Amino acid sequence: MNKFLPSLSALLVACATVFSAHAQEVKGDAKAGEKKIAMCIGCHGIQGYQASFPEIYKVPMISGQGAKYIVSALTAYQKGDRKHPSMRGIADNLSDQDMADIAAHYEGLGKVEAAPAPGKAADGDARVAALVSKGACVSCHGDSFSKPIDPSYPKIAGQHSDYLFVALKSYKTEGNATWGRANGIMGGVAKQFSNAELKEMAKYLSSLPGELKTVPQSKFK
Template sequence: MNKFLSSLSLLVVACATTFSAPAQEVKGDVKAGEKKIAMCIGCHGIKGYQASFPEVHKVPMISGQGAKYIVAALTAYKKGERKHPTMRGIVDNLSDQDMADVAVYYEAHGKVEGAPAPGKAAEGSARVAALLTKGTCVACHGDNFSKPIDPSYPKIAGQHSDYLFVALKSYKAEGQATWGRSNGVMGGIAKQFSNAELRELANYVSVLPGELKTVPQAKFR
């Protein structure tokens, strides 16, 4: 038990080191963000919208996602740590202030005042429980997968299963010029699993109650 707790503590420290937000934090403005989302609506503002690269999958729900995670993800695309060509093309034109404004807008977008927070995640099968333990997923994402231990980590409860699967596989990709994700912690975790096991994890997390949603938005308003 002590050995397990020690390993868990090391993982938490590693997560904090790997996913840490930029040292100079820029404060976002929701109203300003609302004027900067035209490039987001075409994919993230359409329910069921599917991307075709690197394979067909639903684009992630970002309304209700944590602002600091959105900034961290956009920053990773800008630095080339995430290699998706469409997203990289978009963030190349965004300043740090733009990213902060868009992030706080989407964190607040679609939230219902007084809505109860998601509770502890329901237990899955014994096999899924073993996979979660192996990956120590709750160490960073929280035991309900909707309240990560650091706001720069993503909420993942209720996220589309096909997107989660593609994202997890992306951490296993190496040497690809146009897709994949470079992250020491997530790469090390994802590589422990077969793709079939990653799909099982994605399917489990996708049906959990969460705060993420797609709110339909018209590009021209």
């Protein structure tokens, strides 16, 4: 019994720590975030801008993306769970408050003249429907792929297909120092499919109506 008490105490402390972390979640300020995006607008503020590493693809649309997902993504770059030299360098220079403010800003951009939220996505052809069903994509990203079940998951409907393809492939990449994403859930999903199948899924998801967009920003305010 005495051996059990230290373990119970440790568990209680761990639970209290987790609760405290949630209670102290940083609240983002969109106005403050607008002044912190100098390193973002060069890629994410230009319509159709293309990245060239590890291959050529359009950078993701992040205006209208969920704030908690943006924070989650930036944190993953900072921790090295997402390996991308440029994004790692940017994230390393951001505090938790900076991330929250930037995320609030980009989430807010999507609410300007926003269209009604899309309903359940059309299934597409039978082959794509089977692939999406096999991946159980709706279980996290929602029936419309614009209303994820957890705000730390991304909206993916209407996102650039070439970006989605590169992102999905990155979850299959292991042991590369400069490219890849460490995520147990998405890794398990992506590894079920060939790259050709991932490209089909990315094309389908990109064709769906969504809430994501690029808001051009000509200068830093």
